[in-house]
Amino acid sequence: MTPGTRLPDVTFRTRVRDDAIGGANPYRWQDVTTADYFAGKRVVLFSLPGAFTPTCSTYQLPGYEAAFGDMQKLGIDAIYCLSVNDGFVMNQWAKAQALQNVTVIPDGSGEFTDKVGMLVRKDNLGFGARSWRYAAVIHDGVVEAWFEEPGRCDDCADDPYGASAPEAVMGWLQTARVSEPA
Template identity: 55%
Template sequence: MLDRQIPDVTLKTRVRDETVDGPNPFRWQDFNVREEFAGKKIVIFSLPGAFTPTCSNEQCPNYERLYDEFRAAGIDEVYCVSVNDAFVMFQWGKNLGLQKVKLLPDGSGDFTRRMGMLIDKSHLGFGMRSWRYAMLVDDNKVVEWFEEPGINDVGSDSDPYGETAPEKLLEAIRAKAGQHAEAA
């Protein structure tokens, strides 16, 4: 996965727009990942689904907690991608009280499929979902990659979490920055 370009995909997002009348003042907005991430250092982590236990109790809150440390390490933004629609992602972020990590809905699984991380969790009632992974993207190129073990054993109830913890990615980012400092 290292040194490859992220997929050229447009995700369908919802953004608040006060010019929209009614109780749901949001409009659709396309989010082209390559355009949005061009020239930036972005942390992206992906998880099986909004409102699921590990994703809600561990992974997403941990990235939110360490968001300022990522920013201090030179990261422009932190995004969570999940194979859920924009409405579910919005409600999940609201439920978690997220204020820093940005949620990206990959409702069709297009981004996840092109990353090679779309798996079938039908045996658990989920359908197609993302395997848990995290990466550092620098100007649309994957420069750090972490994924949970067992992607080839997706028929089990296994939902590992540890390799994609924000602490591991943050450590790699700091080590990379240290290497650059030593070279200078």
């Protein structure tokens, strides 16, 4: 995707806590649209190959979680982590990571990921279709900046990480803030 491109309209199948349900698993299905997540907000979206995977769980997600306060000072309203995983997996990953600042978005069927051109095969790892690693600054549903890891391809032998790291996005946000007219 390139700056100025509007995000595709997609409906995400999420699981949300509803204490009225009771029991050990008080969650219900809730459809959330692209507009619900992005309209009227300036957000950082990052996507990764899979919940509970090493780079994603050790560096990328915790890095964004820790960077929220600093990004918020630079005009970011929310940080979203998207993966081609279902709502059950994404919720358990958020719980395991003790997330307070990052909202997870399940793209279980890969529809959004496919429409933004980032769906790749990872059959060499037994993953099937997954997202290539990227990040973006999105303003009111329109791409403001795009950070894609190099070498996007199916069954990639490598898992590059750096271009979509929170430090890279933070650097861009700081530079964009400095270059804004007074």
